[in-house]
Amino acid sequence: MNRMLPHLLLLFAVASLACVFLAFEGREANAQAAEPPAGTKAAGLDPFKTSCAPCHTIGGGKLVGPDLAGLKDRVPSREWLLAFLKNPAGTNDDYAKKVKAEFGDTMPAQAALGDNVLNDLIDFMFAGGPGLTVKKLRGATPEDIDLGRRLFTGEARLANGGPSCISCHSIIGLTGLGGGTLAATVGAKHTDLSNAFNRNGGEAGLRASLASPQFLVMKQVFADKPMTEEEVIALTAYLGDVSKTTAPPPGRDYFVIYGIVGAIALLIALDLIWIRRFRNVRKTLVGGSK
Amino acid sequence: MNVRAQVSMVFHLDKCIGCHTCSIACKNIWTDRKGTEYMWFNNVETKPGTGYPTQWEDQSKYRGGWEVKGDRLRLKSTGKGRIITNIFHNPHLPTMDDYYEPWTYKYEDLFNAPAGTDQPTALPISKVTGEYIDIESGPNWDDDLGGSNIYAANDPNLKDVSEEQRQQLQAVERLVFFYFPRICNHCLNPACVASCPSGALYKRGEDGIVLINQKRCRAWRSCVAACPYKKTYYNWSTGKSEKCLLCYPRLETGQAPACFHSCVGRIRYLGLLLYDADRIDEIAKLPPEKLVEGQRDLILDPNDPNVIAAARKAGMPEQVIEFAQRSPVYQFVKVWKIALPPHIEYRTLPMLYYVPPLLPVLGSTANQVYENGVDAKAIFHAFDQQRVPMGYLASLFSVGDEAKIRYVLRKLVAVRTFKRAETVGDIPMAVALEALKLADTTEAEVEDIYRMTSLPTFAQRFVIPPMHREEAIEAFKDPQDHKREVGFGFTASPKRGL
Ligand code: SF4
Ligand code: SF4
Numbered sequence: 001m002n003r004m005l006p007h008l009l010l011l012f013a014v015a016s017l018a019c020v021f022l023a024f025e026g027r028e029a030n031a032q033a034a035e036p037p038a039g040t041k042a043a044g045l046d047p048f049k050t051s052c053a054p055c056h057t058i059g060g061g062k063l064v065g066p067d068l069a070g071l072k073d074r075v076p077s078r079e080w081l082l083a084f085l086k087n088p089a090g091t092n093d094d095y096a097k098k099v100k101a102e103f104g105d106t107m108p109a110q111a112a113l114g115d116n117v118l119n120d121l122i123d124f125m126f127a128g129g130p131g132l133t134v135k136k137l138r139g140a141t142p143e144d145i146d147l148g149r150r151l152f153t154g155e156a157r158l159a160n161g162g163p164s165c166i167s168c169h170s171i172i173g174l175t176g177l178g179g180g181t182l183a184a185t186v187g188a189k190h191t192d193l194s195n196a197f198n199r200n201g202g203e204a205g206l207r208a209s210l211a212s213p214q215f216l217v218m219k220q221v222f223a224d225k226p227m228t229e230e231e232v233i234a235l236t237a238y239l240g241d242v243s244k245t246t247a248p249p250p251g252r253d254y255f256v257i258y259g260i261v262g263a264i265a266l267l268i269a270l271d272l273i274w275i276r277r278f279r280n281v282r283k284t285l286v287g288g289s290k
Numbered sequence: 291m292n293v294r295a296q297v298s299m300v301f302h303l304d305k306c307i308g309c310h311t312c313s314i315a316c317k318n319i320w321t322d323r324k325g326t327e328y329m330w331f332n333n334v335e336t337k338p339g340t341g342y343p344t345q346w347e348d349q350s351k352y353r354g355g356w357e358v359k360g361d362r363l364r365l366k367s368t369g370k371g372r373i374i375t376n377i378f379h380n381p382h383l384p385t386m387d388d389y390y391e392p393w394t395y396k397y398e399d400l401f402n403a404p405a406g407t408d409q410p411t412a413l414p415i416s417k418v419t420g421e422y423i424d425i426e427s428g429p430n431w432d433d434d435l436g437g438s439n440i441y442a443a444n445d446p447n448l449k450d451v452s453e454e455q456r457q458q459l460q461a462v463e464r465l466v467f468f469y470f471p472r473i474c475n476h477c478l479n480p481a482c483v484a485s486c487p488s489g490a491l492y493k494r495g496e497d498g499i500v501l502i503n504q505k506r507c508r509a510w511r512s513c514v515a516a517c518p519y520k521k522t523y524y525n526w527s528t529g530k531s532e533k534c535l536l537c538y539p540r541l542e543t544g545q546a547p548a549c550f551h552s553c554v555g556r557i558r559y560l561g562l563l564l565y566d567a568d569r570i571d572e573i574a575k576l577p578p579e580k581l582v583e584g585q586r587d588l589i590l591d592p593n594d595p596n597v598i599a600a601a602r603k604a605g606m607p608e609q610v611i612e613f614a615q616r617s618p619v620y621q622f623v624k625v626w627k628i629a630l631p632p633h634i635e636y637r638t639l640p641m642l643y644y645v646p647p648l649l650p651v652l653g654s655t656a657n658q659v660y661e662n663g664v665d666a667k668a669i670f671h672a673f674d675q676q677r678v679p680m681g682y683l684a685s686l687f688s689v690g691d692e693a694k695i696r697y698v699l700r701k702l703v704a705v706r707t708f709k710r711a712e713t714v715g716d717i718p719m720a721v722a723l724e725a726l727k728l729a730d731t732t733e734a735e736v737e738d739i740y741r742m743t744s745l746p747t748f749a750q751r752f753v754i755p756p757m758h759r760e761e762a763i764e765a766f767k768d769p770q771d772h773k774r775e776v777g778f779g780f781t782a783s784p785k786r787g788l
Pocket of ligand 2: 305306307308309310311312313334469471552553554555556557
């Protein structure tokens with residue numbers, strides 16, 4: 001991991017400019033999609049908001065996943081789509097391969113929603129998402145970057161009581177000890193969020209991911225304690241900023257160094273506290289007079 | 291007045307021949323089990339020497355005993371607050387090396403070795419690890435001044451002795467040593483009891499014997515650090531601490547403790563002392579120079595009608611009072627004042643007293659002939675010409691006060707002078723009587739001291755009171771039932787855990 005880090009970061013540094021550019025394009029697209037809806041509330045609206053919206057828009061541009069506008073005309077058939085929703089990983093025909101080639105094989109299986117809900121969803125998507133509004137969040141300011149950093153490190157607490165990002169994630173060079181690595185142990189692919197901004201489809205994608213996380217553990221952790229809009233804006237701004245500015249890695253694992261230095265300091269402190277402890281008598285006595 | 295009885299002891303150091311019979315008797319009874327091999331409830335040290343464990347008297351290292359802080363006594367090694375940070379690692383414990391690593395020999399090699407050109411050898415193996423070891427020290431490594439340039443030279447009692455005198459101690463004409471047998475002192479103000487976080491140690495109410503409850507001991511080892519005489523030991527096998535129990539099962543059946551019973555030099559005396567328990571705290575806090583007198587003060591006259599009345603009121607059985615009146619220890623400590631407590635500056639108020647030894651005089655080598663004594667014609671020497679510096683004995687027995695040692699030695703010399711004048715007659719009686727006067731003693735007292743030191747019978751040396759265990763047992767059970775159900779001895783062997 002440590003040896004790979006420099007290479008990865010070099011890659012990030014080169015790629016970030018392009019990605020940020022893309023991200024801002026996404027933002028434009030997002031803004032366009034926020035048109036008032038028409039018609040009555042469709043059955044698929046609510047499930048779409050909770051299960052699909054974090055990664056997809058309908059006509060709002062791509063996020064992590066593709067924009068679903070015009071889906072009806074793109075997919076091979078309604079049956080294909082149903083099967084794909086239930087088991088995306090297991091669907092490997094030509095069309096599925098094409099989608100995966102573009103967006104990666106990251107779509108979570110939705111079989112748990114049940115056939116009824118899935119059919120509602122398909123109707124809803126085929127109908128072009130009637131009643132779906134995309135809330136337009138305000139643009140980020142430089143103050144948001146700072147607030148985002150403080151939210152990330154826990155200097156400022158998340159308003160609804162969610163855990164600070166640093167408990168499980170790290171950002172290269174953020175603090176001396178880096179951040180948590182717990183996310184690795186709970187199975188997430190990414191503990192280091194330096195490049196989360198680009199990975200998650202730029203500002204719009206990351207905002208969506210944060211507002212309603214779909215990741216296995218984060219989903220549960222933030223289910224009852226969602227981040228507020230302002231927090232989402234700030235964190236996204238911060239992560240966006242980090243993805244631009246992260247310097248090449250220092251090339252060493254500070255955690256180990258701090259750990260060793262800390263352990264030595266602790267031992268010295270303990271030795272001083274118990275300086276008058278009994279060591280030995282006979283050995284010194286006999287050794288000293290040899 | 292809160293009158294209590296204490297089984298107390300006197301060791302007469304002039305009579306100890308350093309045979310270690312006492313140590314062996316004790317070891318065979320109490321400490322030959324696994325985990326106790328290194329313990330010597332009774333040990334005999336050569337003085338000057340560093341003893342067992344090495345330099346135990348140096349409390350700047352071992353931190354045993356009490357100190358006065360403000361107007362309170364506090365333990366040097368631990369306390370209610372200090373125990374919290376130290377409970378899982380007591381920083382003042384002697385290491386095994388400071389006692390010694392117990393060993394045996396691989397005797398079977400003597401029989402099983404294949405035939406060869408050399409004698410088979412039994413190699414030493416550790417009794418702790420079972421591995422071969424290089425023996426580096428033993429419980430009595432400096433016996434009879436062995437290695438004296440290291441051990442004797444570093445005796446903590448020599449710290450107040452001048453450099454010149456120290457040098458002289460090593461010179462052949464001045465070479466001197468005596469034996470110092472030690473057991474638990476069953477102190478009146480025991481540091482071991484006070485230090486125990488589990489309350490496992492206690493001082494028996496009826497006879498003052500200090501014991502460790504093997505069921506309550508939790509291996510914190512606070513007592514090991516707190517006892518300034520290093521007379522509690524940790525058993526690594528059972529996970530409990532153990533100490534001298536003054537052979538209480540023997541005492542309860544009217545027998546002297548094994549080390550007393552077996553003593554070849556007949557140096558040991560045992561009997562009751564009555565004391566005023568209300569004054570222990572006050573006495574233990576006295577300034578160092580007043581401690582010896584203070585402790586003597588604490589001991590009550592068993593013939594005083596007031597004391598007897600108070601003892602009766604405290605519920606002391608009549609027999610106990612009678613035995614206290616016949617106690618040889620009372621005579622030595624309070625009447626003759628020739629027995630002194632060891633290192634009372636540790637403030638535990640030890641109840642084992644020592645009669646300091648009359649050591650050989652300086653030799654002189656006038657005319658190339660070695661003369662025993664500076665003044666060749668004197669039969670009994672002036673003890674200021676003793677080979678061991680007076681300050682040394684004072685450091686051991688009187689917190690550095692040489693006058694107290696002189697008082698005792700003068701009396702001991704007076705006894706000898708008087709008896710010599712009486713039986714041999716080569717000293718004029720007038721000289722002897724003069725010596726008595728100087729020594730603050732009388733013919734009658736000298737006769738008593740002579741009888742008790744030279745001719746005592748078993749029953750005079752050990753005046754063992756009836757222990758009235760049945761009365762103690764009665765508190766929780768019918769003593770007859772107890773005897774039938776439990777019998778004597780251990781009902782469960784001590785082992786780790788609750
Ligand atoms: S000599 Fe040590 S073990 Fe014995 S009673 Fe005194 S303090 Fe306790
Ligand atoms: S048995 Fe008696 S004479 Fe022998 S060493 Fe022990 S105390 Fe001294």
